[in-house]
Amino acid sequence: MSLTSILLHQALNGLVLGSFYALVALGYTMIFGVIKLLNFAHGDLYMAGGFVALLVLSAISGIVGAGWPGIFLAMLLAMIAVGCLGVVIERIAYHPMLGAPRLSILITALAVSLVLENTVLALTNGQYAAFQTSLGFGGVAIGGLFITYSEMVLVGMAALLMVTLELFVTRTQYGRAMRAVAVDTDMCALLGINVPTVIGVTFFIGSALAAAAGTMAGAYYGSLWYFMGFLIGLKAFTAAVIGGIGSIPGAMLGGLVLGMLESFGTQIPGIGSQWKDVFSFVVLILVLVFKPTGLLGRSEQERM
Amino acid sequence: MTEPLLHLAGIGLSFAGNTVLQDVSFAVQEGRVASLIGPNGAGKTSLFNCITGFYRPRAGRISFAGQDLRRLKPHRITAAGIARTFQNLRLFREMTVLENVMSGMHCRTRAGAIGAILRLASQRREEEEIRAVAHECLAFVGVADERDRIATTLPYGHQRRVEIARALATRPRLLLLDEPAAGLNGGEKRELIGLIRSIRDQRAITILLIEHDTGLVMRVSERVSVLDHGQMIAEGTPREIQTDPRVIEAYLGSDEDADALL
Numbered sequence: 001m002s003l004t005s006i007l008l009h010q011a012l013n014g015l016v017l018g019s020f021y022a023l024v025a026l027g028y029t030m031i032f033g034v035i036k037l038l039n040f041a042h043g044d045l046y047m048a049g050g051f052v053a054l055l056v057l058s059a060i061s062g063i064v065g066a067g068w069p070g071i072f073l074a075m076l077l078a079m080i081a082v083g084c085l086g087v088v089i090e091r092i093a094y095h096p097m098l099g100a101p102r103l104s105i106l107i108t109a110l111a112v113s114l115v116l117e118n119t120v121l122a123l124t125n126g127q128y129a130a131f132q133t134s135l136g137f138g139g140v141a142i143g144g145l146f147i148t149y150s151e152m153v154l155v156g157m158a159a160l161l162m163v164t165l166e167l168f169v170t171r172t173q174y175g176r177a178m179r180a181v182a183v184d185t186d187m188c189a190l191l192g193i194n195v196p197t198v199i200g201v202t203f204f205i206g207s208a209l210a211a212a213a214g215t216m217a218g219a220y221y222g223s224l225w226y227f228m229g230f231l232i233g234l235k236a237f238t239a240a241v242i243g244g245i246g247s248i249p250g251a252m253l254g255g256l257v258l259g260m261l262e263s264f265g266t267q268i269p270g271i272g273s274q275w276k277d278v279f280s281f282v283v284l285i286l287v288l289v290f291k292p293t294g295l296l297g298r299s300e301q302e303r304m
Numbered sequence: 305m306t307e308p309l310l311h312l313a314g315i316g317l318s319f320a321g322n323t324v325l326q327d328v329s330f331a332v333q334e335g336r337v338a339s340l341i342g343p344n345g346a347g348k349t350s351l352f353n354c355i356t357g358f359y360r361p362r363a364g365r366i367s368f369a370g371q372d373l374r375r376l377k378p379h380r381i382t383a384a385g386i387a388r389t390f391q392n393l394r395l396f397r398e399m400t401v402l403e404n405v406m407s408g409m410h411c412r413t414r415a416g417a418i419g420a421i422l423r424l425a426s427q428r429r430e431e432e433e434i435r436a437v438a439h440e441c442l443a444f445v446g447v448a449d450e451r452d453r454i455a456t457t458l459p460y461g462h463q464r465r466v467e468i469a470r471a472l473a474t475r476p477r478l479l480l481l482d483e484p485a486a487g488l489n490g491g492e493k494r495e496l497i498g499l500i501r502s503i504r505d506q507r508a509i510t511i512l513l514i515e516h517d518t519g520l521v522m523r524v525s526e527r528v529s530v531l532d533h534g535q536m537i538a539e540g541t542p543r544e545i546q547t548d549p550r551v552i553e554a555y556l557g558s559d560e561d562a563d564a565l566l
Contacts, residue, residue, distance in 0.1 A: 172427065173410055173413050173431070173434060176403055176410075177407065179398070180396050180399070183396045183397055184396060186378075187390075187394045188379075189358075189377070189379045189382070190382055190387070191382060191407055191410060191470065192379050192410050192412070194379050194410075
């Protein structure tokens, strides 16, 4: 393989990986925006999304097959189910804690994460579950690069979801309310905005995006595991920090940057793929030390 | 006398044993410009917080257009027709001037979250209406030219106007202004008086303001109420207030304000 084709191939890998990171990071950053919580259970919603999609797909594959139509339908249902799960989690676990010190709600999030992971652990006996699809390995060669159809559809779907989200946030009354709640909750109440509803909508969307990523990752990698959300949760957090936590375009950018960094970082001589995670978290530390507001984040300066 | 638009009766509020408001009764007639004055710490902003639902008074009743407000959440009170601005600037950072004002229309819109996600045709139509109303509110306060700027980059006096426009966008019947003249220069204060009058005259909105600039209060208000140490000590026309011995006493007690009153 020539150097160009290696680089192109890594760019493609980075794009696919970055799409997953970006989708999960979006929920992270949106939830942080509205209730200032680092939702450590967010990665587990990605895992839950994968499992729900697998259940749906195995139920319907007899009728619609396990190709894209089936996966698409499974993803849609997983998004709705996990979106509702996110809303329920917020209502039960986080909402009563909103007035409590920040640390309490953070610990609650860790507990929610453990509950989700262990529930799935108990249900699956800790086994990997095969995510069987009939996608095949077809694709097209462009120059020195072979792109499978699956990769194209995955990246395309991720992009579509992100564009939809961006339109929602900038062009609708609810999207504006979401951004407004992130800035000043009390003022929102005074403007007639039902803040708990806006928080609920934010959890629904954030969780649904994580479920979409979980479904895509399941279809792409072919397997699911109860613990698969842990690492991507941390990675999505890293991506959100790189982009600037609280910033929606920042989460998209941060996800892609992290995907690319991992993909290319492992090509540096002497750094093999076993160093991939170390590479990510070193980047996290560097960002936190040198540019804590991230690429697109703004510093939180209270003007008196 | 007709039933007042806003009616407070026997309001009591205390925090950790400290009495903030004691047996405060107070009414604002529809169509008036009324003011609430008093020395620092008298409880004026606390009273606003009771009206808008941020504080729960331990005693008393608050009714607005015949509706009991005491059990309502702040966003419901806004929906009932009361809008408010704050002493300090509280525009949403990172949003444009127009978006800030559009946020004010949330409780006047119907398209729900699902419609917004699916971007239904009705939602788009409504979005256009919201934009038009927000633009009209900005034009009314005189800052329509700056609608696409990030709100917090505007000069101070203009940010104040955007806040008023945002409050107008909630379609209130009663507008509470908390120290609207704070930080404004002489010319801006004169413009503010004109704006307050036109809000009342052209939009038929009743106004209640808290203000430290007693000169402005005396010029713009038809009724003035004076709060001191959490108690309502006087109520009347500006002329009556200026000669009321209890008011002079209250202001003399806090030295510097006495000259401002007279």
